[in-house]
Amino acid sequence: MTRALDDDERAIDPQPDTGPMMAAPRCGARTRNGTSCRAPAVAGKRRCRMHGGAIGSGAPRGNQNALRSGRYTREAIAARREMNRLLREAYATLRAISEF
Ligand SMILES: [Zn+2]
Numbered sequence: 001m002t003r004a005l006d007d008d009e010r011a012i013d014p015q016p017d018t019g020p021m022m023a024a025p026r027c028g029a030r031t032r033n034g035t036s037c038r039a040p041a042v043a044g045k046r047r048c049r050m051h052g053g054a055i056g057s058g059a060p061r062g063n064q065n066a067l068r069s070g071r072y073t074r075e076a077i078a079a080r081r082e083m084n085r086l087l088r089e090a091y092a093t094l095r096a097i098s099e100f
Pocket residue numbers: 027028029037038039047048049050051
């Protein structure tokens with residue numbers, strides 16, 4: 001059974017329940033006056049729509065725009081690190097056998 005809403009039921013709630021809205025994670029980016037941004041973070045992101053949370057913001061994955069020599073790619077850094085580790089090991093071995 002349905003009936004028409006009376007005037008009281010149609011009135012706008014003077015104090016809407018904003019609890020869940022207020023509990024949303026905040027952006028926290030540093031603002032121009034040095035405080036942290038208190039705008040709600042975009043769902044699934046850590047920043048608000050003005051501070052890098054917007055859809056389509058940020059560099060595309062695998063962006064090649066800044067690649068010049070390739071010296072600082074993940075692979076190049078890992079290769080250098082491994083080579084240096086091998087060299088250290090070789091020198092340590094040489095020192096060890098030259099002591100005898
Ligand atoms: Zn923000």
